[in-house]
Amino acid sequence: MNLMIIEDEVDIRQRLVQTIPWEEHGIHVAAEVGDGLDAWRMVERVKPDLLLLDIRLPGINGLDLAAKIRETDKDLKIIILSGHDDFEYARASIDIGVSHFLLKPAGNDEVLKAVLNAAGQLQCERSDRHERYLLETNWEQYLPKLKANFYESWMNGLYTDWQLKQQSEKLGIRLSDSHYFAVVVFEMDPLEEAEIRFSKQDMGLLQFSLYSITEESLRGSDCFVLHDSYGSILALFHSRSDEHEGEFQQRINFLAVKVLSVVKDCLKLTASAGIGSVFTDSGEAKHSLRLAKRALLSRVVYGHHLALHHHDLQIEEDQPSVWFQPASLRSLTVALDMEDEEHAKKAMEELIGELGQTATSAEIIQEQVLLLSSLLTQCIHTRNWSVAAVLQEDAALMYHLSSFVTREQIASFFRRIVRKILAFAAQRRNTGSSKLIQDMLHLIEEHIDTDISLQSMANRFYINSSYLSRMFKHNMKKSYSDYVIERKMLRARQYLIDGSKVHDAARMVGYINVGFFSKQFQKYWGVVPSEMRGIPG
Missing domain, CATH: 3.30.70.270 (Reverse transcriptase/Diguanylate cyclase domain)
Structure with missing residues (x-):
């Protein structure tokens, strides 16, 4: 901190400046003056934190100087050093706000102690003022947030009357x-x-x-x-x-x-x-x-x-709610069960057209949405599927139906749901049929030496032969019989190339009648079996 010494006696001033170890205690002597008027002008330039001041000074006495300085700097700490023990001087010093009043000849230790004590007071005051400033700044910064919490808590019914009064007064509301x-x-x-x-x-x-x-x-x-x-x-x-x-x-x-x-x-x-x-x-x-x-x-x-x-808002009490037409709901259910995409989409459009047409409040539409979502959820669960697996990102909306705020949103959502149910059904059907087809192909290769008719294959998998025929053709892009003949003819050709006799090749691909085998072979390859024997593959 900066110290200014004002003392008209040169020897005392020099002793105070030169013999007291100010720097060791963090005190810097910024100026030393022997005249009251010079001191007043110097204070304006130096802006000291501490003032060591004699009362009797030329130009202006120390008490008047202290009072004048105090008007412009309320924080400055003043230590009076006086050769007079008159009570009036002490009383005037107290009125001015002097920190310490020392009588000459005060020793160096006494002067140093008084100055350090005043410096400590000033430091505490500045620290308190800074903390108060930070507190006020933080209060101003967080006041909007505190008010927001207050109003939200109030609107959510979290305050009793006395709590509301207490909290509002704290926040200046x-x-x-x-x-x-x-x-x-x-x-x-x-x-x-x-x-x-x-x-x-x-x-x-x-x-x-x-x-x-x-x-x-x-x-x-x-x-x-x-x-x-x-x-x-x-x-x-x-x-x-x-x-x-x-x-x-x-x-x-x-x-x-x-x-x-x-x-x-x-x-x-x-x-x-x-x-x-x-x-x-x-x-x-x-x-x-x-x-x-x-x-x-x-x-x-x-x-x-x-x-x-x-x-x-209209409160519906004794009036019946406006539901969907039962026929429309049945049409959608049947179409989804049959995995009939055309009729399922048509039924959903009919239901969307009925949605909210005569509703007089949001609650009725919400009930209609709940009914329709329940029907679609039931459709999913009856197949042992999960809503999350079928609907994916739309599952979250199914769990939070209240998030819909427009008929357009609702219509778009239910259209997507129908598409996803149908797509999931087709995927599962294709996945299941793919495994079945793979099993069939494996059996055909394994039993190529037998009569592996479509009916025998259907009996093995407990599936209707007509359905199995369609599914096979859908997946393999050729009929079951054509595929079996193709595999038998390829295998027979290889047997013949490897040197097998015609009747042995016929037996190894499931033909009992060699003549019939030869006709089939010639029809498929364009040559009789005997001409194929020994030909390099």
Whole structure:
């Protein structure tokens, strides 16, 4: 720290400067002055941390100088060194805020101790001030996060009345100034299939953009905007002191529409808002949030780019739900069981056409979605398949049907499900038939010396011969009989080339009648068997 010594007696000043080991204790003598006026001008330039000051000085006395310096530098520590023990001097020193008052002739150790004590005080004060600054800075930095946690906890019903009052006061939130409150939920609408700038992987980024636009658009509108734990953008509105309920509702609606308009202008995409109920009792915040989210779900009925009100929701109590036509459901089930792709797709299109046509709320459409997904899940399970294996990445959507917000999303999803069920069935059929065909080919080679008819092969595998014939031709691109003849003729040709007699070659490929064998051989190779004997292969 920098020390400035102001003493008009030269010998005392030199002793103080030269004989006390200041540097060993981290004290640097920045200046030494013998005149009060010179000292005042020097203080402005040197900016010392510590001042060792005599009272009687030429130009201006030490107490007046100390008072003048104290007006411009509140932190400076002043040690008075005086040859007068008059109480008035001591009292004046205390009033000025002098740290220590020493009487001459004070020894070097006493002076050093007083200066170091003052330096320690200054260091503690600076440290405390720095910590207080950091605390205030951190508080300001984390205050928005703390407020967001407070509002989210409040809207989720996690506070009792006294906890709400206590927490709001801690955060400087004056809830008592507002009489009405309401929750609004903002979400980006699903991307259109034709959208090429963004994909589903960008929805997190788009929601953050929505948060930024909402926060900026509603700044100064008596509301707090937060990004909740589920990724939605929530805005809790407070009424103004002079607003009645109707005016408050109108202002919320106007501001919600404004946000949606700005989103469309900035992102060239649409968002929607769900507006919850107005409440006065702090415990009703959770109910307002729930209604806002329900209102947002009604996008599936009314479409996109809308500010949807909770009172637009129709509660279906005694009215029967609108289901699908039973014939349409049966057609889909039968087509999938028969693995009839054409009729399965046709039946699904009929069901999609019936989806939500007469629904008056999102809940009815959700029930229809649940019914249809249950039917398709049952179709998968009756074959001992797993939903995850058949649907792959779409399995997650099957487990979270509430994530659908438009009829288009629902229709696209169920079309994919039907395609995947049919494709999985074909894959399993081909995999199974491939193994069966391989087993058949192996048996044909193993029993080439017998009459391996199609019926005998069907009996061996307990399969209908007509179905086996079609499956074989589908996989091998030739009929079963043609393939067997081909294998027998190739094997017979090799036997003859190796030197076997005609009747032996016929027997080894399962022909009892040598004449019939010869005709078959000539028809296949264009020469009689005897002409093939001994010919190099």
